[in-house]
Amino acid sequence: MRYQPHTDEDVRSMLETMGLDRVDQLFSSIPEGLRLKAPLDLPEALDEQRLFEHVGKLASMNRIEQMQASFLGAGVYEHFVPAVVGQILARGEFLTSYTPYQPEVSQGTLKAIFEFQTMLSEILGMDLANASMYDGAHATAEALLMGLRIRRKATKVLVSSALNPEYKEVSKTYLSHLEGAYVELPEKDGLTDLSQLDASALDGVAMVMVQCPNFYGSIEDLEAIKTFCTAHDLLFGVCFSEPLAYGLVKAPGAVGADIAAGEAQSLGLAPGFGGPLLGVLACKIEHVRMTPGRLVSQGLDTEGRESYVLTLATREQHIRRARATSNICTNQGLMALACTIYLSLVGKQGFRELAELNLARAEYAKAQLCAIPDVTLVYDAPTFNEFVIRTPKPAAEVVRFAAARGVAAGLNLGRVDAAHHNDLLLAVTEINSREQIDLLVQLIGEMLLL
Incomplete structure (x- = not known):
């Protein structure tokens, strides 16, 4: 972004309009002890082209891994948005x-x-x-x-x-x-x-x-x-x-x-x-x-x-x-x-149908996961598109294992409460296909056999 500074005349005119004599009077509300006394230690200024190149190098340091599926929820949910x-x-x-x-x-x-x-x-x-x-x-x-x-x-x-x-x-x-x-x-x-x-x-x-x-x-x-x-x-x-x-x-x-x-x-x-x-x-x-x-x-x-x-x-x-x-x-x-x-796009009937699809996908995931030996539902209460399972191994290990293979396997509830260190909170929406659910089940099953 190009910066065009004010001229001395611009500054004088603005100060006069505000009834001030000096620029530092604009900062009179800041206590003297908190004011900067020396120039900021900034690197050399870059022109527009070099700045784009520098930001590009910084961005290239990000790790971009394509997730095959995500079952994260806990308050923020992934649905298809037209x-x-x-x-x-x-x-x-x-x-x-x-x-x-x-x-x-x-x-x-x-x-x-x-x-x-x-x-x-x-x-x-x-x-x-x-x-x-x-x-x-x-x-x-x-x-x-x-x-x-x-x-x-x-x-x-x-x-x-x-x-x-x-x-x-x-x-x-x-x-x-x-x-x-x-x-x-x-x-x-x-x-x-x-x-x-x-x-x-x-x-x-x-x-x-x-x-x-x-x-x-x-x-x-x-x-x-x-x-x-x-x-x-x-x-x-x-x-x-x-x-x-x-x-x-x-x-x-x-x-x-x-x-x-x-x-x-x-x-x-x-x-x-x-x-x-x-x-x-x-x-x-x-x-x-x-x-x-x-x-x-x-x-x-x-x-x-x-x-x-x-x-x-x-x-x-x-x-x-x-x-x-x-x-x-x-x-x-x-x-x-x-x-x-x-x-407006979904409509009343579509809203209900979408809810039904979420419930159906979640119930399928629930049944498949609980078919894994030693994996159980933590609560018996009815659910919509989110539920908690307990595994015989720490949830943090399950999450890491799945993430390394491109699947976000829900939230490790041990992060919220240590008493839930073996529990996973999973959200299943219309975004999650049966193939994705089956992959999640496969990965958790494999991890528990290690």
Whole structure:
């Protein structure tokens, strides 16, 4: 990139406009002790051609190994994304870093966000969804704070230990200023365990938050948990990392959840290196004024034409920071658009068929893997497209053996909890053919014979 410096006259004019005499006055907010006193020790400058050559040499140091198959999941999933999604995203009307701050700016952008909200509301079975959050962990943390806002006298939330570990860590950070607010519920056999809770443990509780399917892939009994919450007058929150499951599994809204929050990456976004991601938060209409993030609504302009507008913006932007429902003041607009395009292409029937295909592939993999001697399922709960197996050898060794042969054999759960050092968390989607599954089974079988 060519650099064209300012002339002395340019600098003088800008300083005069700002009412300053010297350039170093621009840095007066930086303490004297932290300022650089000597020139940076930088290598010789390169022209454009030499710079390209240098970057090329650096890039050649990367190890690029073509994986034959990947069974990684744990919150980020690989699904087939039609090429048209990327083509539409690349259009100049959408590919911009600008966020529409004014209520009626950019009708095309606002309409796209409105469609995203509508589609996610339908999938989750909720009255409304916001314009998106940063990612599933962020959305979950905001949902917990939202629960505490709704129940103003409450001081804590109950969070299932079967949530994605990263969701739990982010939530703990968000609630760290509220001492004792984050209380973790135990899990038993891969599912949230409410049996040990007595009346005293529920004092001051605003809500219960579970994940479905949870981190282990197990499908929680949401109806039973909702019954528990109703009996004790608690809000019920459901988070998720694989919303495709709701093509078959009852959606949060269908079982009476008050808030649903999570990750929508699996609906049109590539895994990348773990991002970019797409958080979403949905809720019942009575909680709309407590909802974080932006909301786009549909209406009519002064000439009776269909129009879109940022609504109830005073909740989180045009208000004092301490009183705002959140301070995100933005959204993952481009990622939300990718999700909207993807869902438009898939359609309602296609969404269900895709969910059925994921389930079928996962069940086939489960059966084949458990046919290997000494390989067992860790949990008996029903699953969607992700499950945990236990091998007689450390999972880390299994992962290394398979990776050396071009297969990502899931997540070594020992990285999350040492007690799971022999356990593998595997995700199987429509991307994984029977041939790939058979290869995985073959490699694990070979490794266990060594």
